Each structure stands twice: as structure tokens, then as C-alpha cells.
Amino acid sequence: MKDEKKRGRPRAFDAKATLAKARDVFWDRGFAAASLDNLSAATNLNRPSLYGAFGDKEDLYLDTLEGYRQDGMDALALALDPSLPLRDNLARVYEGALAVYLHGETAARGCLLIGTATVEAVERERVREVLGRSLSDFDGEIEKRIRLAVESGELSESADPQMLARLASAVMHSLAVRARAGDSRETLEAIARSGVELICGSARS
């Protein structure tokens, strides 16, 4: 399914690597301020090639968002390994997030979705859709793990998994915003720790 030799001239670039480079441009500058020239320079593709492969700027942006979302969900599934205590799971989720959020040139980049898609969401329906879906998928995955924690007795029966999950996500959202606002790693790690504590407050392990 991958070696179907296509007819014409073969591509001289790897689509996935190109998307990763474009994503970095969007991550630093945001969608609106990222010009096709910026993207063209970063990907080493001239504009017509970029356009031919990914469509217009919004299409390209949506592709990078979708890839980022998928990567995030994969990492989340790994961090939520149900053989570990919920407390460890959440700590791993936040730790992984901070490793991504704090990596930046001039300043920390935070989360690509929260940092750059949130602005465009109001006037671009497709962006709003991806952002909304990303957030609720994230909530849902955590909710599943919390539901398990209630069943296993890790959390009290009276806990509301959906709401606890949304609050766990809220801490993530806050980390994403605060990273971009310039907060120190120490501050962010402290917030993550209190978040874990608050959610797992009634946990026994």
C-alpha cells in the first residue's frame, strides 16, 4: 500500500517531515502571522509545491493541528497506563506536557492547539472544530482512566469521573497558557503537582 509507484515525477520531500517543520513555524508565530514565505523557507519547499501537496494555508495548518492532536493522544494513552496508580498517571501526563511546552527558542511555546488555534477558532469554523474535538477527546481519555480508578477503589465511589477529568484537563490548559506567558518551569511543575494532589486528594494509594 506504500509502494504503489505513482506515474509522474516523484516527490523530493517527505510529507511528514515537512508537516513537522511547518508546525514549528505555526507554533512560534501563530496561523495568521505565519506567511507562506516563512513556511516555504522552513520546509525548503517553494510555494507551489506546498500548495500542491497540502492545499492552501488553512489546509496546511489544519493538517499540522491534526498531526499534533494525534501525537498528543498517543502520548496520553501511554501516560495513562492503567497498571500504574492514577496519581502516577496524571504526573506523567503533566510531565510529558511540560517537556513539550517548555521547548522554545525565544520563549516557551506552550501547546500548539491552545496557543495558536484558540485565536483562530472564533472566525474559522474548521479550526474551532479541531480544537473542540481535541479538547473533548482529551477529556474523554482521562475520564476513562478515572472511571477505572473509581471501579478499582482507587478513588471514592462518590467521585464524578467526568468532572474530575475536566478539571484535570483544566490544569493542562492552564499550564499551556502559563508556559506561553513566560512562567518558570518551577512554577509550572508546582501547579502540576497541586493538580495531581487535588484530583487524587481522596485516593488511598
Next chain:
Amino acid sequence: MKDEKKRGRPRAFDAKATLAKARDVFWDRGFAAASLDNLSAATNLNRPSLYGAFGDKEDLYLDTLEGYRQDGMDALALALDPSLPLRDNLARVYEGALAVYLHGETAARGCLLIGTATVEAVERERVREVLGRSLSDFDGEIEKRIRLAVESGELSESADPQMLARLASAVMHSLAVRARAGDSRETLEAIARSGVELICGSARS
């Protein structure tokens, strides 16, 4: 101090009202996508007048952010009236925020700072500064109120006011992002309620 008659031709516009109109443009479109033509049309000021009164686009944007920040802090101080229980205080804070966040044309606008300044914060130091200061001032104001709640016995002695305040803010940040992502008023209100519950969980009143 207000009727010092200045020498030349008097201004034909009110600076505060103009800033409010410019703010609405930035709120919907973000800084980068808001053109001077947009701003000029919305404020009924031609570009040179805009420029003369407020400086360049970034100066104007920073002015609107600063005004928004100030309004927010004023509203926060009112909502945190210490003669009411902390639980009511937080409920009022979130209620007031949602009233602002959910007001939009095509889609909810969320928070001006979190929704539009977060993108620009990475590459514009002055924006990052305002955003960071706004977030930490907000934290600080809530922390003061929570400290009071500990002293009055409303919260347990073991509570960490700084961390609880940061978590209370985290819920706000999440509301801001989720509003722009298209979440329903019902969902947001439910999150706000759980936020209050989580923070005041050990409260007696």
C-alpha cells in the same frame, strides 16, 4: 485636571470609546489578523488619527489589553467581597467571566488575553509581559481572599492558599479556552461549579 484646554484643534472622538471598539476587533480576529483598515472602520477613525493617538498597531493592542486587564481586576475585586463566603465569591467570579466569555457574534469570544495575547506572547515581549502580569495579578487577588478564608476558619489550616488560588485560576483559563472552542454554556457552568466544589471542598460553610 480634565478641562486643561489644549491649544490646537480638539479631538473629535473619545479615546476610551475608541479603545473599546478597537478591542472588539482584536477580540474577534486576534492581533495579527486585525488590520488597521478593520480598526479604522470600527473606530470611525482614519489610520493617521489612530496612529497619532495611540501609536502603531502593537501600541494600540497593548492599550486595549491593559484596559481589559484593569476592568477584569476591578470586577474581580467586587466579586471577591470578603463579607460573602468564599464559595459564593468563586461562583461570582466564574459567573462574571462566563457572561463576558460567551458574548460573541459568530462564536463565543472567550477571554481577550487568553484568547488573543497567548499567540503573540512568544514573539512579542511586551505582550508576554502584560499577559504574565495579568495572570499573576489575578492569582494574587484570589490568593489574598483564600488566605483570609484560612484565617477565618472557612478553609482548613492545611490549605495552601497560593496553590489553591492558582488552581482556581486554572479553571478560569480552561473556561476561557473552552468558550472559544465552542463548548456550550451548560458545560462551562458545570465546570465552574465543580471548580468551586473542588477548591472549597474542605470548607465548612
Next chain:
DNA sequence: AGAATTTAATGCGAAGTGGTACAAAATATG
């Protein structure tokens, strides 16, 4: 009234924008 000073309005200009037309190049097929 006349000079000085500030604001308003028109319009320009250099640079940058997203997107595309077109021809050259590279590959598969017949």
C-alpha cells in the same frame, strides 16, 4: 485679526500577502 498648534482627511508608496500560470524536469507506461 493673525500666529501658533493640534487634529483630520486624502492619498501615496514600498513592501509583503496568498495564490497561480507556465515551462522545465523526472518518472511510469505503452
Next chain:
DNA sequence: CATATTTTGTACCACTTCGCATTAAATTCT
């Protein structure tokens, strides 16, 4: 080898961008 097909690179287009230079208007000071 010739043809069809796809990608690449150059150049270009119409449009928008921000900022400013310049002139006209409105007010205060002398």
C-alpha cells in the same frame, strides 16, 4: 523511444498591509 503524468522552479499577479507625507480644518494664544 514516445507519450502521459506528476512534481519542481521561476516569475508573476492582483491585492492588502502598515506607515507616513502633505494639506486642510479647528481651536487657543498674543
